[in-house]
Every structure is written in C-alpha cells, then in structure tokens.
Amino acid sequence: VVGFSFAAIQKPDYDDTPNPEFLNPFWMASIPDDQPLSAITMPGTHNTMSLYGGVYAECQTWSLASQLRAGIRFLDVRVRHVNGNLTIHHGVSYQWAHFGHVLEGVVDFLHEYPSETVLMRLKEEFSETNNIYGAVVDFIHQYAYWGLLWHSRLVPTMGEARGKLIILQDFTGPDLGIRYGSLDIADDWKVPTLLNLEEKWQSVYKHLDAAPSGNMGQIFLTYASGAGVFAHPRAVAKGINPQLYEYLQAKANQNQRFGIICMDFPAAPMIQMIIDFQLKEVVKTNKPDLEHATFLLRQMIKHFAATK
16 A cells, blocks of 8 residues: 555646646735634645655645645644654654754744744544643644744634634643633535545535534634545545535635634635635624613513512
C-alpha cells in the first residue's frame, strides 16, 4: 500500500499537487470587525500536517505555509506526547514535524498578514497520556508567545480575533481557548468502503443544510473527509469533493453561513468558493429590546396569575 503511486491531479474541487493553483492570503481583511467568528464561512484542512506515510496516512500535499496562503483558516493538528515532546502524527505515521514547527508557521503567517486569524483544533494522537496541557504551554512559550492566543471560551468578533491563534482545545486542562466540544460538529469520518460514499455525503449535506439556520453564536464545523480500510483519504476526497463543489456552486447566490468546511486535498477554486460565502449582514441581538421583551413577558405572567 505504501508503494502506491498517483499522478498528481489539479481540478477545481481536488488538488494533490505540491502547490495551490492560486493564493488568497488576506481574505479576512474585508470582514467587518464586529462580525462574530461564528458567522464566518471558512475553509479548513483535516489532518493538516499529514503529508507523509503512504496512501492511508496522507491527507494533504501542500505545506502548512501554502495552505495558509491559499486561504485555509482552520487547522486540524494531532500531536503524540512522549516525555514532554509533541511530535505530529497521523495514527502510527510520524509526519516529520513537531508542534513547534506548526506554531512557528502560524506566527510567521500572522505577522505577515495581521488581518487574519487561525483556528486550530489540537488533540493527542498515538499516545494515551491524556495530559498534554503542560507540554502545549511549554511549546507555546518556546516557539510562539502567550499573547498570540485568544484566551477565552467565548467566540470572538473578527476584530478581536485578528492576528491571533484560536486553539480549539480537544484535551483536558485549564482553558487555552475555545473548547472544541462547544462547536456544532459533523465528523462521520468512518467510510469502510467506497460503497459508503453516499452515506458520508449525506452526513456532510445535512450538516451544511442545517448551518444557515443554526445557532449564529455557535461555530459550525463540517468534515468532508473520511477514510476506511477499503477507502483511503484520497479516494474519499475524489468522491466527496466534487459533490461538495456542486453543492456550494448551487448555493452561490444565497446569503448564508456554512461555518468551517474541513477537507482533504482541497483545491484553490473550492477554497475561493467557500471564502465567497460571507454574510452581507449579521442578525444581532438588540440587548435593550430583549430586556424590554423579558420585562413585558414577566408582567403578563403576573397579570394572568392575579386573574386566576
């Protein structure tokens, strides 16, 4: 299996060539500062650093720097924890990098493009210490800096998020950012065979369809990626990405929020299409009106109670 070879493909919906067709490094600059991050539609990559290990391990072919410059704003990072070291893994496959390399890449990118923000799901993989918090903090101090992070569980506005790394914390310990479990997530990643692609697509389709009318204060995250013993990540992406592209293309003229769309082997045109789904207006709660409505409701309850 490791010996399998593929001719590189660059299509509008799928790209496993070494470099993106075109770049989009500062697309967040045009988003209003008061826009909640939960109202933004953004592209992401599943197992962002998985560039090595053969057909069952490889999920991307672009470097971290290329992904960020292509417009990717959600990273899915898996670390193996051994004696305080955090190496990047996809299952058993070591990815020839450690967490410090990821942090340095994000720092370099945000220093060059301070209008942007990066969201990073961070979890332990191929080790079961359930205790990576201390090592993560050490790496942040060594390879980045404390002020780089968004230090709150609350979803920031775009203005608050600019220039910051938002850790979506998928591990135990004190708060380093937003808890990953607080997101509305569809991650039906198990695709046993290519005969199960339709089931996978239905999961993606239903969650994307739910996102526009979902809680606007909650970040939606949809994984278009999947794998199984008889369906490696490339094969699944070749089956799902074209359907995703067609789905988004059909929605192109609608003013809707889809949240984070996370993919294997995305292509620049697909990324551009996702970026283009930015809400022209965001429905905001008017706090004084809400308080007034609550007051009136209480008065009505008192009135009906008194007339009984």
